Amino acid sequence: MAMPLDPTRPNGSGLTSLNERSREIFRQIVDSYLTSGEAVGSRHVARLLPMPLSPASVRNVMQDLEELGLIYAPHTSAGRLPTELGLRFFVDAMLEIGDVSPGEREHIEAQVKAAAQEQSLEAVLGDAMSMLSGLTRGAGVVVTTKDNARLKHIEFVRIEPERALAVLVSEDGSVENRILHIPAWLPPSALIEAGNFLNARIRGRTLLDVRIEIEASHRAAEKELGELTTRLIDAGLASWAESSGDPQLIVRGQANLLQDLTAIEDLERIRLLFADLETKKDVIDLLNRAEGGEGVRIFIGSENKLFSLSGSSMIAAPFHDEQQRLVGVLGVIGPTRLNYARIVPMVDYTSKVVSRMLQNR
Structure with missing residues (x-):
């Protein structure tokens, strides 16, 4: 239709x-x-x-x-x-939208399911974008934030008088290290107490969930830990949440954009598109625009400043976790003469498969 x-x-x-x-x-x-x-x-x-x-x-x-x-x-x-x-x-x-063939559906589901059994969310999304890139002959892109990860353990280690290393382990096996600035006079026991306090509450929950709870029970936390430890928790979580919430961009299949060139002008267009993909902030801003509604969004050429020079298009769709919270957006970038009828349902179906994977993890 x-x-x-x-x-x-x-x-x-x-x-x-x-x-x-x-x-x-x-x-x-x-x-x-x-x-x-x-x-x-x-x-x-x-x-x-x-x-x-x-x-x-x-x-x-x-x-x-x-x-x-x-x-x-x-x-x-x-x-x-x-x-x-x-x-x-x-x-x-x-545009008459087609449908994903039974064979393509089976391939998409099998690839995502196999990756999800052994890898972190970031690796799964990377594999999904490689697969989508191969099926569409475009560049597969995905943007997501780290603060949706279910946490398993957190630990603070002092490395300098005014800096500490925060080690955060997610249930999917991924590990992140962040440098936190702390007061020079903060005693070592405060780091241990802060880790114990968080580990008693953090397992199986997102960083955002824990931060909201701690902020809501701030007075109770002060009584339990004392002023110094609470300051560390406030500073650590605020710093971590700010950095972990930064969008993470994954791009796969840029080489596909070099194939099937029809004119010398295409080479310049592809060069400009590669430069666009390096401008990660603009790609992320564009993908974030796809979060505004359900289903697939299509961006053509100069409708977004990112593609104003390269004359490219993006087809993107959001994916969600078990609480139907937005986790990220995935899509395909290519020339404006993309096969929209074929790629639109493929992006839509992939986003639904990734959503189901997140809901069953």
């Missing part, structure tokens, strides 16, 4: 008024671009149409589509390509 047109998009009302002939010609131009990446002329479009129409009539319609901003001519006397607005209109109003 076609995806619904977003009424907030520019010129949305004008675009939806296209007649059947104009829509069919526009569809053929977009399909040709998504297949080959090359501009298509009126004569070729006329041969593809299900209704008899002369190349001259097709050219008239193409002129109308160009005036609407849906297509453009990359060179004088050349064929036409869809604009970013045209691609957005096609995706929102005309």
Whole structure:
């Protein structure tokens, strides 16, 4: 079925008024671009149409589509390509979404399940992105935060008069080390007491859960541990939560973006996209925008500043834990001529499989 047109998009009302002939010609131009990446002329479009129409009539319609901003001519006397607005209109109003084949479903589920039995969440997500990259021929990306991890043990070790090493072990086997700044006069016993206090409460829970509880029972903690130890807990958890909540970015399959290049310009586009992927903050900001709703989000070209130069697209979907809390977002980055009909359901299905994996861990 076609995806619904977003009424907030520019010129949305004008675009939806296209007649059947104009829509069919526009569809053929977009399909040709998504297949080959090359501009298509009126004569070729006329041969593809299900209704008899002369190349001259097709050219008239193409002129109308160009005036609407849906297509453009990359060179004088050349064929036409869809604009970013045209691609957005096609995706929102005309795209016929396919389905994941039974074989692909089985492959996705088997890969995620096998990885989840032996690896940390980060490693599982990395494997899932490698798998998704291989299936879609794009770059698989995922962003998640560490504060959703279920904790097992925490320990503080003084390494300098004013610095301590916090060692945090998660139930999935991952270990993180963080440097904390502490007062020089803090006695060694305070570090031990803080570790004991946290270990009595932290197992099987997230860092955020424990911090909320400790903040809510701050007065009770003061009575149990004393002022010095409580200060350490407050400082340690605040510092850890701030750092562990930083988004973690995983990218797999960048090499796929180098394949199937159709022009010299593509090489420059790919170079720019690699630079985009190195700008991790922008990738994370873009993925975070996909958290705003359920299901798949599609970002095309300059709709986000990250892809304003490289002319690339991202298809992304969120995944959740057993409490339906957002854990992260995964997706695929590639050229604007991605096979949206195939990749959209694949990203959606992968996000659901990862969510089920998290809920059953």
